Amino acid sequence: MPELSQRTATFTDSVIRRMTRVSLQYGAVNLSQGFPDFEPPREILQRLAEVSREDFHQYSITWGAQNFREALAEKQWRFMGRRIDPNSEIVVTCGSTEAMMAAMMTVANPGDKVIVFSPFYENYGADTILSGAEPIYVPLYPPEFNFDADELEAAFRQHPKALVLCNPSNPCGKVFTYDELKIIADFAETYDTFVITDEVYEHIVYEPNRHVYFASLPGMWDRTISCSSLSKTYSITGWRLGYIIAPAPIVDVAKKVHDFLTVGAAAPLQEAAVTGLKFGDAYYTWLRDKYTKKRDLFLRGLDDLGISHTVPQGAYYILLDISEFGFDSDLEFCEVLARDVGVGAVPGSSFFRENVNHLIRLHFAKKDATLYEALNRLDSLRNKISVRKGSRYRAGEQ
Template identity: 75%
Template sequence: MPQPLSDRTNSFTDSVIRRMTRIAMKYDAVNLSQGFPDFDPPREILDRLAQVAYKGPHQYAVTWGAQNFREALAEKQSALMGRTIDPNSEIVATCGSTEAMMAAMMTVANPGDKVVVFSPFYENYGADAILSGAEPIYVSLKPPAFQFDVDELEAAFKQRPKALILCNPSNPCGKVFTREELLTIAEMATRYDVYVITDEVYEHILYAPNQHTYFAALPGMWNRTITCSSLSKTYSITGWRLGYIIAPAEIIDRAKKVHDFLTVGCAAPLMEAVVPALRFGPEYYADLQEKYTRKRDLFLGGLDAMGIPHTDPQGAYYVLLDISEYGYDSDLQFCKSLAREVGVAAVPGSSFFREDVNHLIRLHFAKRDDTLNEALNRLESMRGKLKK
């Protein structure tokens, strides 16, 4: 009999988000579970991709990202973050923000270190901590506004964590942290000497009057912040798996080495093809915000018309529905029934909460209008088909 497998990964399950996509496919349900759009990337990217298909590059790029990709990304993010970012020493391109977060965790954390994670959280964060040998400390974001309790946060900092993970705007609850909240976190991070690893993939998807503040741009925070993000959501290219880390040179130097042994590098043709998008002007991001605002209003308005209680996202493109009235003991079972009987796929809220939460499900609205309308039409039958 072979020896037992890794204790570290013994408690892992498959991703519930990706599992719900497979269930959606099985029942031909409208997939509002896994957060990817069903509309095309900008034409400029597709045109450049067509050229690259014949002209290349098709071989390895520099491990930490092609030169022109890093230069275009540095120019874009420098304007947003209020400092000049060196494309050669302060950026590493990664295979999506998933790898960026993993590389950041492995760069910072030693086995036995503690890491603060806000709950609700994107499901990978706990796994990232465990794979790094670290122990997550969860701090609640309390609904409906998903604010944190300052005393609870400080109690977590008093445990002397190595890092805090900050998703802003937040998946799954759509919270946009205010500047005042971020300054509170920054003060504690300084006082207790803690790194902050940010996940900012929804940085351009916001709803007025909310504004995104880059944590690294706060006074004194550049030296202790590891900014992780992705091009997936901004340019509707989730399958391209292009992400990045921005941080001070001494941190990036270590992150480059971790990245090299994790994945070697990003797809060279895709880095080349996305460069035109990185040079878009501010009008693209204003149009993106307007586009998602319309989608949010369409979808949430439809939920309101049916009297379905839900959260009101400030950013990102997720909404949590309250399913308390349906009488299910398991939110996962509810989601399976929803896909099978109603034809809409969602993610059980328990996937995102450390707390005992079994009455919420997550849907997303990064879809064409006709897809959202079809989902709303199907949801009209939800009470009749699922209420016990």
């Protein structure tokens, strides 16, 4: 048999999706893959039921149904502060995953370099490599996950074609401040670099933090490719409705990439989702308050259990410190956690370029009852997972 492509030789399958399968195998509470276990807004579901009986079962326009793009342009204008042309500045994609891949293929040539902050959502490195480009990793330093401006400029001096910016950030929950974004913007302008943003958690930001759209910064519209989706905002991760917003010359190329990748997003789901895109400001305030309560519930429970964790500024992920257990492999720890404790998590090493094996990621986009069940199971963590040799802790001790 001929040799297979070498593009995927340096990365594995998705560890996040793998841990969902592990959770199912052991009947664990799945806090690994970031999807809710509660329903989307009732109005969207009601419209979906109506759509099933209407004539939306064939292809829509390749780059998105007209009314979907118009509703999206109106909604994003309210939040981004810029009028968006629904016909020339939007591409509707099959989730933000395709949006990020299409954006990368739109700007990157084989041999180009792309800056990626670490920790990072695992797709970013893979997207870069599949595009034939080379990732340059710049660390974010805990507990606030700030970057060093000198290290960032050293990466820019390598003349990258693009920088990937996840804001709010998965997995660390960082919300970049205006001043931090301005530093990135100044470097992008100085070194003539595109910025590809993943802003899927744009509406899940905790007080007093504020989300600033990178494209809204002075002079950044022309070099920013804004990617996002409806998945997290409307709790419809399985609908796979994403989009790219960018200047017309960039979108013109992205449309061609998107067309040959997937042809188009699901027509009936676009029609139903228009209802959500027309929600007023009260919905987004409600969403923020809902996730703030879930974050506080989960953090308070972890504090009561004496488990060390990060405090997210946005998104719905928490990194737990498992150093006390002395595991050399965080992947092994997560498998033991699912099997013996009954809680699914993602090993932190899948998000870091650095040698990090002492953190695991959990998410709290779940019903309160699910979160309480997970906390009840985590109460037995130190009794059910034995501490490995060399740790200063022992099983059952706190």
